[in-house]
Each structure stands twice: as C-alpha cells, then as structure tokens.
Amino acid sequence: MMAWRNRNKPMTLAITLVMLVLMLFPFAIMITTMLRDGTEIYIRPPQWFPDRPTVANLVNVWSEYNLFTYFESSMIVAVGTTILNMLLAIPAAYAVARLRFPGRSFALYLFLAIQMFSPVIIVISLFRIFARSGLIDSYLSLILANTVFTMSFTVWMMTGYFRSIPIEIEEAARIDGCSRVQTITRIMLPVAAPGLVTAMIYAFIWAWNEFLFALSFIKAAEKMPLTLGIYRFVGRWSTQWEMLTAAAFLALIPVVVLFYIIERRLVQGLAGGAVKG
Numbered sequence: 607m608m609a610w611r612n613r614n615k616p617m618t619l620a621i622t623l624v625m626l627v628l629m630l631f632p633f634a635i636m637i638t639t640m641l642r643d644g645t646e647i648y649i650r651p652p653q654w655f656p657d658r659p660t661v662a663n664l665v666n667v668w669s670e671y672n673l674f675t676y677f678e679s680s681m682i683v684a685v686g687t688t689i690l691n692m693l694l695a696i697p698a699a700y701a702v703a704r705l706r707f708p709g710r711s712f713a714l715y716l717f718l719a720i721q722m723f724s725p726v727i728i729v730i731s732l733f734r735i736f737a738r739s740g741l742i743d744s745y746l747s748l749i750l751a752n753t754v755f756t757m758s759f760t761v762w763m764m765t766g767y768f769r770s771i772p773i774e775i776e777e778a779a780r781i782d783g784c785s786r787v788q789t790i791t792r793i794m795l796p797v798a799a800p801g802l803v804t805a806m807i808y809a810f811i812w813a814w815n816e817f818l819f820a821l822s823f824i825k826a827a828e829k830m831p832l833t834l835g836i837y838r839f840v841g842r843w844s845t846q847w848e849m850l851t852a853a854a855f856l857a858l859i860p861v862v863v864l865f866y867i868i869e870r871r872l873v874q875g876l877a878g879g880a881v882k883g
Contacts, residue, residue, distance in 0.1 A: 640664065640851040649845050662703070663852040672851060675828055676835030679745070679804065680814055681860075683831055686749040687813035688806050695757050695805065699764030700790055704776070711732040716766065721758035725751075734821060747823040760805035767801035768794060779817050811861060832857050 639647065641659040667673055701707075702714050732751055733742070741747040773795060779789045795802060817833040824830055830838075836857065839850040 615855040618659055625823045636851045638852060639847055640855055641780075663848045664856065667849050668851045668856065670850065671835070671838075671853070672827075673835060673856065676832040677856075677860075679829055680832040680857075682745050682814040683748045683752065683816075683820075684690075684810045686745065688751040688752045688809045690749055691756050691760055692802070692806060694753065695760035695764055696728050696790070696795070696802075698757070699761045700794065702761070703765045704770035714762070717758040717761050717773055718810070720755075722757075729818060732819075733822055735805055742823055743826050743829060744823075748813070749821055750818070751823070752816055756812050759808055763797065763801050763805045765791065765806075767798035771797050771812060807864065810864070814857075814861065857870040 624841050638655060640663050641661070642656040643658070643660060643662070646653075646656055646658070702710055732747075736742050736747045738751075741750075775793060775797075776789055779793045780786075784792065815833065816831075817837070819838070820831045824834065832853075836850060836853045839853065870871040
C-alpha cells in the first residue's frame with residue numbers, strides 16, 4: 607500500500623498543480639489588467655505583462671468613482687444579513703436538533719429544498735412584495751432577500767453541531783439554574799463556535815457578492831452595493847476593463863482579510879459540519 611502511494615504521489619502533485627494554475631489564472635489576468643493603462647489593454651497581439659505597470663487605476667477608481675459609498679452599502683447589507691441570519695437560524699437549528707415536534711424532519715428537508723432553488727425564480731415575486739411594502743431602494747430589501755437564501759445552509763450547519771453536543775451537558779446546565787436561552791448562549795454556542803463561524807462567513811460572503819437582488823431592488827446610486835458599482839464600468843459601447851479589474855481587486859480585500867483572520871475556525875467548521883451534519 608505504501609509503495610502504491612509513493613508511485614502515485616508525483617501524479618497527485620501534478621494534478622494539484624494544474625488545478626491550482628487553472629484556479630489562479632483568472633486572478634493573474636485581473637491583476638495584470640488593472641496595472642495597465644486604457645490604451646495598453648487593446649494592444650494586438652496581447653501581452654502577458656504590462657510594459658509600464660501603474661497603480662493609477664487603483665487610485666482613480668477609489669477617488670473618482672465613489673467606490674467608498676459602494677463599499678459602505680455592501681458592508682451594511684452583508685453585516686445586516688449575517689446578524690439577521692444568526693438571529694433566526696440559531697433558534698431554528700436548536701429547535702430541530704433538540705425539540706420533538708411533528709414535522710421536524712420534514713422542516714429540515716424543506717430547508718434543503720429551498721437551497722436548491724435559484725433566486726431568479728422568485729425575484730419578480732419578491733420585487734412585487736417589496737414594492738407594495740415600500741422597501742424598494744432600501745437596504746432592508748436586500749438583507750431580507752439574502753437572509754432567505756442563506757438560512758437553509760446555516761440551519762443545516764448549526765443543527766449538525768447542536769446534535770453533536772452531548773445532551774447531558776445541557777441537562778447539567780438546566781439543573782444549575784440556566785434557562786433555555788442561557789443554555790444556548792452560554793453552553794451550546796461556545797461549543798459549536800466553529801460551525802457558527804462557518805455559517806456567518808457563508809452568509810456574509812453571499813450578501814457581499816450578491817448581484818441579482820441588488821440589480822432588481824436598488825436604483826439610487828448612493829445605495830448601490832459594490833457589485834452594482836463594479837457593473838457600472840460595463841458600458842453599452844465599451845467596457846473600462848482597467849477600472850473594472852481594479853474595483854474587483856479592491857472588492858476582494860475584505861473577503862481575503864476575513865478568511866485570514868478566521869481561517870482555522872473556518873476549516874474546523876467545514877470539516878466538523880461534514881461529519882456531524
């Protein structure tokens with residue numbers, strides 16, 4: 607067995623290297639494009655590296671195109687979606703994991719079915735609901751819509767973690783005088799922290815990258831999230847590729863920083879959720 611593994615190790619490394627190159631290739635193109643000026647992008651034949659690299663596009667896209675406003679809108683929507691998602695998903699996951707009621711398994715599989723639907727299917731219905739409720743052109747419409755489509759995953763993830771916690775720990779806390787809410791906040795959530803972090807990251811990144819709901823519900827320029835701000839560089843007759851890639855690079859920074867800060871918790875959450883769910 608060991609000899610077989612040693613023979614296949616070079617092939618495994620080669621396949622991994624090829625996959626890594628394919629995954630990083632679009633990012634490399636993005637970086638080389640944002641370092642060019644507008645005229646150098648359309649040179650034929652195209653060049654892999656810019657002749658005169660410049661960071662002027664990064665400076666211009668931030669100072670001249672109001673990118674900070676788009677960042678602020680995306681942060682409000684992403685943080686709001688994450689908070690609302692946790693407020694709803696944690697009690698729901700705890701109820702499915704610990705309480706006994708008719709239709710408990712059906713409810714859990716219903717969450718899974720919702721995850722299979724594409725947002726395109728209900729975007730018109732949501733638009734009509736939000737229009738009648740006066741929520742068009744508001745952050746709340748994006749927060750509610752994103753929460754609907756992220757709760758399925760977070761409920762499944764948190765349910766698996768709550769089920770993995772021995773019920774004796776919870777019973778001991780109840781004997782010591784903790785209420786059910788105190789048991790969840792003081793006992794269950796600290797133990798299930800890796801799953802909680804994973805669910806929060808998922809909700810945040812979904813809301814940060816979401817485009818369809820933002821395009822459908824937001825019209826005011828000062829409330830547009832980052833995805834719509836980047837889309838504005840795509841014109842009817844031409845596309846400002848150097849500005850678009852510069853804005854996309856800046857949009858990646860918060861997500862990369864978030865992954866760097868809580869990388870260990872994320873890996874634990876994904877591995878644990880796959881086993882315990």
